[in-house]
Amino acid sequence: MDIIQVEDIAKSYGKHRVHEELSLSIQQGECFTLLGPSGCGKTVLLRLIAGFEIPDAGKISIGGTVVSDPSAGVNISPDSRGLGVVFQDYAVWPHMTVFDNVAYPLKLIKMPRKDLTERVMETVSMVGMGGLEKRLPSELSGGQQQRVALARALVAKPSLMLLDEPLTNLDANLREEMRFEIKELQRKLNITVFYVTHDQEIALAISDRLAIMDETGHIRQTGNPWEIFEQPADPFVFNFMGIANFISVRRVGEDYLVGNGAQPMPWEKPEGDASEWAAGFRPSDVRIAPAGGAGLRGVVKRASFLGAMMDYLIDVDGASLRTSIETHEALTERLMFKEGEACVVNFRNLLWFDARSLAEVLKR
């Protein structure tokens, strides 16, 4: 069942159109991530769903109830939407203790003191902050403050949580730990999570499904993490989802020639009749092998030893491509190459893009 339904939403600020005809649905119980570059309109969408912004047009429903529909004059207040929200700046109130911060939403609904205390203590310990109830935010680390914001969003037991970049201010280790914890909480409490971020790694790690938004606020693809990573719908998604390499390929008659040379791509051909193509791949999908074997002939331009990995930059008829290989494997499989040495390359996974649409994406 869809718990959130966004239908044909439009939202502008003055002349600046952030969203138009935006539709999205989120199913009960899933962790759904909206992933997109900075400024694309993620926070605006989250605020529209939460009810802090009113759409210019379109309709938003939560749990089957229409909560925003300007054409019918419907606009349910944020408090009545039954959501837990953690904002991008996670603002906890500086003058209130951890206990009071977390208790705040329960005070608003006038929960009796005894129940309130019990619920707050339970929630504080759930986010790993037991024993710190009397502290002020100034006596907590950034990560602990973020947990307080999370506890405050969870305390009223919402069935739906909206989280806006809740981990940005944490260091890498804590961020990794917290993302597992959020996922764990979501499973344990069986809640639906709408998570907004520009961090690909987090999105891949925690999502059941994710949507990729481009800088103009349009959703390019929705799917589960494997679909998005392995079957990107277009060059924008492919490029946004990790280090992508592209090499240019020209169609000459029946052949597809790499770079400015005469070596045909020996693999599956693209569909479509463009004459200029780009073959996209990730460094981990390129296999380097000694010269003389099957594959595209190239020359190692740069060989960098990065500890656990060897990183090679290879020239194939003027087209540069990067590959990385585990140092241990390079040593044991005789795949240590020197700069200037000839080699051949093969691709495990190659995606074809029309060079023109690729150029559009890359120039942005």
Ligand SMILES: Nc1ncnc2c1ncn2[C@@H]1O[C@H](COP(=O)(O)OP(=O)(O)OP(=O)(O)O)[C@@H](O)[C@H]1O
């Ligand atoms: N209240 C507002 N008034 C005018 N413009 C706004 C307002 N809120 C957002 N915008 C504009 O809308 C666009 C989208 O903003 P939004 O905050 O949704 O981006 P975002 O995707 O959340 O970015 P980030 O990843 O940096 O948080 C931006 O160009 C922003 O300047």
Ligand SMILES: [Mg+2]
């Ligand atoms: Mg934002």
